[in-house]
Amino acid sequence: MTDFMAKPGVKNLHKEGEKLITTHCSYCGMQCGMHIRVSEKTGKVLGVEPRYDWPVTNGKLCPKGVTAYQQIDHKDRIKRPLIKRNTTFVESSWDEALDLIADKFSELQKKYGKDTLSVFGGVSMTNEKCYLVGKYARAALGTRFIDYNGRFCMSSAAGGFLSTFGIDRGSTLPWTELEHSDCFLIAGSNTAECHPTSIQWFWKARDKGAKMIVVDPRETPTARIADVHLDLKPGTDSALANGLLHLLIKEDYVDERYVMERCNNYKELKASVDPFTPVVTSEITGVSEEKIIQAAHMYGKSPRSVVMFARGVEQQSKGVDNVTLYTALALVRGQVGNFASGVATFTGQGNGQGGREHGQKSDLLPGYRKLTDPDAVKYISKVWGIEPEEMPKPGVSAFEMFDEIQAGNIRAMHVICSNPAVSAPNTEYVWDSFKKLDFLVVNDFFLSETAEFADVVLPAASWAEDEGTTTNLEGRVIHIRKVSEPLYESKPDWVILSEIAKRMGKGKHFPYENSREIFEELRLAAKGGNADYYGITYDRIDQEDGVFWPCPSEDHPGTPTMFKETFSTLDGKANLPAVTWEKAGEIPSEEFPHILTTGRVVFHYLSGNQTRRINFLMEQCPLPYAEIHPELASQYNVQNGETIKLTTPRNTMDLEVKLTKAIRKDTIFVPYHWGKKLAVNQLTNPCLDPISRMPEFKVCAVKMEKLKRGEG
Ligand SMILES: Nc1nc2c(c(=O)[nH]1)N[C@H]1C(S)=C(S)[C@@H](COP(=O)(O)OP(=O)(O)OC[C@H]3O[C@@H](n4cnc5c(=O)[nH]c(N)nc54)[C@H](O)[C@@H]3O)O[C@H]1N2
Ligand SMILES: Nc1nc2c(c(=O)[nH]1)N[C@H]1C(S)=C(S)[C@@H](COP(=O)(O)OP(=O)(O)OC[C@H]3O[C@@H](n4cnc5c(=O)[nH]c(N)nc54)[C@H](O)[C@@H]3O)O[C@H]1N2
Ligand code: SF4
Ligand SMILES: [Mo]
Numbered sequence: 001m002t003d004f005m006a007k008p009g010v011k012n013l014h015k016e017g018e019k020l021i022t023t024h025c026s027y028c029g030m031q032c033g034m035h036i037r038v039s040e041k042t043g044k045v046l047g048v049e050p051r052y053d054w055p056v057t058n059g060k061l062c063p064k065g066v067t068a069y070q071q072i073d074h075k076d077r078i079k080r081p082l083i084k085r086n087t088t089f090v091e092s093s094w095d096e097a098l099d100l101i102a103d104k105f106s107e108l109q110k111k112y113g114k115d116t117l118s119v120f121g122g123v124s125m126t127n128e129k130c131y132l133v134g135k136y137a138r139a140a141l142g143t144r145f146i147d148y149n150g151r152f153c154m155s156s157a158a159g160g161f162l163s164t165f166g167i168d169r170g171s172t173l174p175w176t177e178l179e180h181s182d183c184f185l186i187a188g189s190n191t192a193e194c195h196p197t198s199i200q201w202f203w204k205a206r207d208k209g210a211k212m213i214v215v216d217p218r219e220t221p222t223a224r225i226a227d228v229h230l231d232l233k234p235g236t237d238s239a240l241a242n243g244l245l246h247l248l249i250k251e252d253y254v255d256e257r258y259v260m261e262r263c264n265n266y267k268e269l270k271a272s273v274d275p276f277t278p279v280v281t282s283e284i285t286g287v288s289e290e291k292i293i294q295a296a297h298m299y300g301k302s303p304r305s306v307v308m309f310a311r312g313v314e315q316q317s318k319g320v321d322n323v324t325l326y327t328a329l330a331l332v333r334g335q336v337g338n339f340a341s342g343v344a345t346f347t348g349q350g351n352g353q354g355g356r357e358h359g360q361k362s363d364l365l366p367g368y369r370k371l372t373d374p375d376a377v378k379y380i381s382k383v384w385g386i387e388p389e390e391m392p393k394p395g396v397s398a399f400e401m402f403d404e405i406q407a408g409n410i411r412a413m414h415v416i417c418s419n420p421a422v423s424a425p426n427t428e429y430v431w432d433s434f435k436k437l438d439f440l441v442v443n444d445f446f447l448s449e450t451a452e453f454a455d456v457v458l459p460a461a462s463w464a465e466d467e468g469t470t471t472n473l474e475g476r477v478i479h480i481r482k483v484s485e486p487l488y489e490s491k492p493d494w495v496i497l498s499e500i501a502k503r504m505g506k507g508k509h510f511p512y513e514n515s516r517e518i519f520e521e522l523r524l525a526a527k528g529g530n531a532d533y534y535g536i537t538y539d540r541i542d543q544e545d546g547v548f549w550p551c552p553s554e555d556h557p558g559t560p561t562m563f564k565e566t567f568s569t570l571d572g573k574a575n576l577p578a579v580t581w582e583k584a585g586e587i588p589s590e591e592f593p594h595i596l597t598t599g600r601v602v603f604h605y606l607s608g609n610q611t612r613r614i615n616f617l618m619e620q621c622p623l624p625y626a627e628i629h630p631e632l633a634s635q636y637n638v639q640n641g642e643t644i645k646l647t648t649p650r651n652t653m654d655l656e657v658k659l660t661k662a663i664r665k666d667t668i669f670v671p672y673h674w675g676k677k678l679a680v681n682q683l684t685n686p687c688l689d690p691i692s693r694m695p696e697f698k699v700c701a702v703k704m705e706k707l708k709r710g711e712g
Contacts, residue, residue: 017041020049023481025065026124026463027605029170029347029473030197032057032065036464036483043484045072045464055545056175056472062196064605067614071462072484076446076613078459079488089457094489094499097456102503104439104455105141108412114142114392118401118410121148122417123355126468126480127533128518129493130351131366131525132510133416134359137392139384139509140501144392145410148360149418151398154352155361155692156314157345160323163691164331164577165562166569167530167550168368169475170353172342173306174548174560179204180340183211183302185295187237187326188312188698189346192221193602195310195473198346211302213295215240216312217597218627218669219662228295231664232285234597235584235699237313241325242581243281244296245273248332253300255334259576262567263331268578276581284581286664305335310346311599315697317585319689324577331574337563347473349606350463354471357531358522363394366522367529376529383525385509397693399424399686402433412439416493417460419607421449422675425684425695426650443493448609449675460493461486468515469541474560476546477536494518527552530568584699585687588666592648592701594632595667598680599698608673624678626655627669628704633659636706645705646670651682654707668702 014020020035033054037046048069052059081097082089108116119137123130130148137146158168165172178184178201191198202212202225214226215237223229232240248254249270259266278289285292299305307330313322327336327343335341347353358366359380366383369376371394381388396404402424404410413434424430434440434453442451443460451457464483471477486492491499498510512518516538527534535551535558548558566572588594603621604611611617626644638644640659645652646668655670663669670680685700 018046021481021483022051023464023483024470024478025061025350026068026071027064027350028195029350029352030057030195031350031470031472031478032061032197034061034065036069038483045069045484056474056476057197058200060197060200063603063617063620064611067616069464070614071445071610072464073487074446074613077488077490078445078447078457079490081459081489082457084455094491097458098499098503101441101456101500105412105504108438112411115144115409116411117141117143118145118404118413119143120398120401120413120415120418120420121146121360123148123150123349123351123360124463125351125355125417125493126466126470126515127351127354127358127477127522128468128515130355130360131358131522132494132497132518134366135384135509136497136501138359139386139390140497140504140506142390142392144395145362145401145404146360146395147362147398147401148355149398149420149423150349150352150356150360151693152315152423152695152697153311153348154314154345154356156316156319156689156694157323158356159320159689159692160327163320164324164327164575165567167562168356169531169549169562170347171344171474172336172562173340173344174474174476175201177340178202178306181205181210181304181306183213183299183305185213185215185299185305185307185329186222187215187307187309188314189308189310190216190220190222190312190599191346192225194600195346196602211298213298217664217667228291228298230285230287230291230295232287233664234595234667235316235587236285236581237316237322238318238325238579239276239281239284239581240287240292241322241329242273242276243278243285243292244299244329245269245325245332246276246281247278247293247296248300248329249273251296251300254332258334259332263574263576264571265576265578269328269576272578272580299329300333304339304341305330305333306341306344308344308346311348312698314345315694316699317687317689317696318582319694320691321577321579325579328576331576336574337561337565339561342562344473351470353473353475354469354477357471358526362396367526367533368531369529380525383521397688399688399695400693402430405433405436411437413437414441414443415450416443419448419450419609421453422607422609422679422681423672425681425686425697427679427681428651429686443496444609445490446609446613448607458496459488459490460496461490465490466492466515469519469538471549472546475548477533477541477549478546479538479541585696586649586685586700588701592703594702594704596646596648596683596700596702597667597669597698598672598684599669601671601673604671604673606673607675611673624655624671624674624680625658627658627660627663629661629663629665630659631665633657636704638706643707645707646683647703647705648683648685648700650685653677653680653682668704
C-alpha cells in the first residue's frame with residue numbers, strides 16, 4: 001500500500017494552474033477519499049492527491065486507487081457507439097444506435113412478449129444510476145428479468161443479515177470505531193489485499209493490545225499478521241463457526257441476559273451446536289483442536305469484538321448459513337449494537353451496498369422494498385407514475401438468467417456495468433448463452449469480453465465524469481463529484497437509459513436533467529422503506545462527511561451504529577440460526593482429488609477489464625497463476641514456474657505454478673481477473689446457495705496434471 005500520509009501541517013496540495021476535485025475511488029467498498037488533479041486551463045485530468053481529512057481512510061490509497069484516474073483519459077476508451085455489422089464493430093451515431101436498440105427491443109417484445117428482454121446490472125455505478133437501472137427494466141422495458149452482479153458478491157451476506165437482523169446493512173458499526181475494538185475475528189476476507197486501507201484501523205487497535213483471529217485456507221497477508229490463523233478446508237466454515245459457538249456456550253462466554261432479552265431461537269442454537277466438539281470440528285475443518293480452542297477463548301474473553309467476513313465464507317452454496325453462524329458469534333456475546341463491536345461484511349464493489357438497495361435485484365424495489373409486497377408495489381408505482389398492474393413480477397437471479405436464455409425465454413439482454421463473460425461461473429455456458437441471444441446491448445467505457453459478444457456497445461461515461469452518490473461499506477452515503485466532462489461521445493448511464501426509455505414510448509417516466517433530480521426521486525422512493533434515505537441530501541453529505549442510512553428525515557442524524565436498542569425484525573429480536581454443517585456442492589473425488597478456490601490479488605479488480613489496462617498494475621501482475629503447496633507439487637514433480645493443467649467436471653485450463661507454503665496442502669488458489677482462456681471461471685461450479693442464489697466460486701473439485709515442455 002502506498003502511504004501518502006502528509007507530514008503534519010501539510011495542507012495545501014494545490015499546484016499552480018491546477019484545481020483539486022474532491023471525490024472517492026472508483027473501485028472497492030472502502031470508497032477511499034481522494035482529490036483528482038485537473039488542469040484549470042484544459043480541464044484535463046492530471047493525477048491524484050490523497051485526501052487526509054476523509055475520516056474512513058485518512059489519506060491512504062492502495063495501488064489501484066493511486067492509478068484509478070488513469071482510466072479516465074485512457075486510449076482504450078470506447079469513443080462512439082459501436083454496431084456489429086457481420087462480425088466487426090462499426091462506429092455509429094447515438095441516434096442510429098439508440099433507434100436500433102428500441103426497434104429491436106420492440107420487435108422482440110411484440111413477437112415473444114415483454115419478458116423476452118432482460119437487464120443485467122452492476123454496482124460500480126452510483127445510487128442514482130443503480131436506481132434507474134431497476135426503473136428502466138420495470139417501467140421502460142416492462143420485463144421481470146432484471147438482476148445484477150451483486151448476486152455474485154453480496155447476496156449471501158444480504159440473505160444472512162435479513163434473516164438475522166431483519167435488515168441488510170453491511171456493517172453494524174462505523175469503521176472509525178474499529179481502533180477501539182479488542183478483538184477481530186476475520187473470516188474469508190483477505191483484507192490486506194482487498195480492502196487494504198482498512199488495515200490501518202487494525203494496527204491502531206493492535207497498538208492498544210487488540211487480538212486478531214483469521215479464518216482462511218491460505219496464509220494471506222492478512223492471516224500473517226493474526227494471533228491465530230485457522231487454516232480451514234474450503235467449504236467447512238459452518239462447521240468451524242458451530243464449533244466456536246459450542247465452546248463459547250460450554251465455557252460460559254455467553255451474555256445470557258442479552259440473549260434472553262434480544263434474541264430468538266437460543267435453545268435451538270444450543271442444541272444444534274452441541275455435536276460440534278473440538279474433536280468433531282477439527283475433523284471436518286482440518287484445523288487443529290488447539291487452535292480452535294485458543295481462538296474461542298481469545299474471542300470469548302474480549303469485551304469489544306468485531307466479527308468480520310467477506311466472500312471467502314459467502315461465495316459458497318451454504319453462504320447464507322455461514323453468514324448467520326458467524327453473526328451468531330457476535331450475538332451470543334451480546335456485542336451487536338455496542339460501541340466498537342458488532343458484525344461487518346466487507347462490501348465488495350464501490351457501491352455494493354447502495355446498489356443492492358434500490359431495485360436492481362430480481363425481487364426488490366427501491367428502499368429495499370419487496371416486489372412481492374402489494375403495498376410496496378402500490379407505493380413505488382405511484383412514485384413512478386405507473387399502474388400497479390404494470391409492475392412486473394419478480395424474475396430470477398443473475399446466473400439463472402443464462403438458463404432462461406438457454407430455454408429460449410430470454411432473447412435479448414442489456415448488460416450495464418458488468419462483465420459476466422469473465423466473472424460468472426462456468427463461463428463456457430455463459431459464452432454459449434450470449435451467442436444464443438438475438439440481441440445483446442452492453443454499456444461500458446472499455447470493450448469488455450462481454451461487450452465483444454454484443455450487437456451494440458454504448459460508450460458509458462466513467463465514474464469521474466458524472467455526479468452522484470454511493471454508499472460505502474459502513475452504510476455511509478457519500479458524494480462522488482464530477483471531475484471532468486464525459487470524454488469523446490460517452491454519456492452517463494442514466495442519460496443512455498432515459499434515451500432508450502423515450503424511444504420505447506416511456507419518456508415521461510424519465511424526465512431527468514441531472515443526477516440530483518434522480519436522487520430526489522430515490523429519496524422519495526426509499527422513504528419509509530427498509531433502506532430509508534429520505535433524510536439524506538447532497539448538502540448534508542458534504543457538510544457531515546456522509547450520512548449513514550437509515551435516515552428517515554432531514555432532522556434525523558443518520559445511523560452509524562445499528563441495533564442499539566432493537567433489531568429490525570417484526571418482534572425486534574435477532575433470530576439466531578440453528579443450522580448444521582453440510583458439504584460443499586462438489587467435494588474431492590478419486591478423479592478430482594483436490595480443492596480449487598478462487599479470489600483476488602491486490603493489483604487487479606474483478607473481471608480486470610479496468611485494471612488490465614493500467615500499465616503499472618499489469619507490470620506487477622500480468623497473468624493468472626495457480627498457488628500450490630510444495631508438498632502437493634512434489635507429488636506431481638512440479639517445480640515453481642512450470643505449467644500445469646487444471647481440470648474440473650466443467651472444463652480445463654493451463655496455468656503457471658506459484659509454489660507457496662502459505663496455502664493448505666489440499667487446496668489450489670487461482671485469481672480470477674482475466675478473460676477467455678485465462679478465465680478460472682471456466683472451471684468453477686455454478687452450484688447456487690438455495691436462499692441467496694450465490695454461486696459457489698470458493699469451492700470445487702479439481703484434478704491437476706503436469707504439462708510436458710512445449711505443451712500448453
Ligand atoms: N484488490 C482487489 N480488491 C478488491 C476486489 C478486487 O477484485 N481486487 N474486489 C472487491 C470486491 S467486489 C469484493 S467482493 C471483495 C472481496 O474481498 P475478499 O472476500 O477478501 O476476497 P477474495 O480473494 O475473493 O476471498 C477472500 C479469501 O477467502 C479465502 N477463502 C477461500 N475459500 C474459503 C473458505 O471456504 N472459507 C474461508 N473462510 N475462506 C476462504 C481465500 O483464500 C481468500 O483469501 O474485494 C473488493 N476489493
Ligand atoms: N471465480 C470467481 N469469480 C467471481 C468472484 C470470485 O471471487 N471468484 N467474485 C465475484 C464478485 S464478488 C463480483 S463483484 C463479480 C464482479 O464481476 P463483474 O460485474 O464482471 O465486475 P467488473 O469487472 O467490475 O465489471 C464491471 C464492468 O463495467 C464497467 N464499468 C465500470 N464502471 C462503469 C459504469 O459506471 N458504467 C458502465 N456502464 N460500466 C462501468 C467496467 O469497465 C467493467 O467492464 O465477479 C464475481 N466472480
Ligand atoms: S481500491 Fe479500494 S482500498 Fe484501494 S484506493 Fe480504491 S477504494 Fe481504496
Ligand atoms: Mo464483489
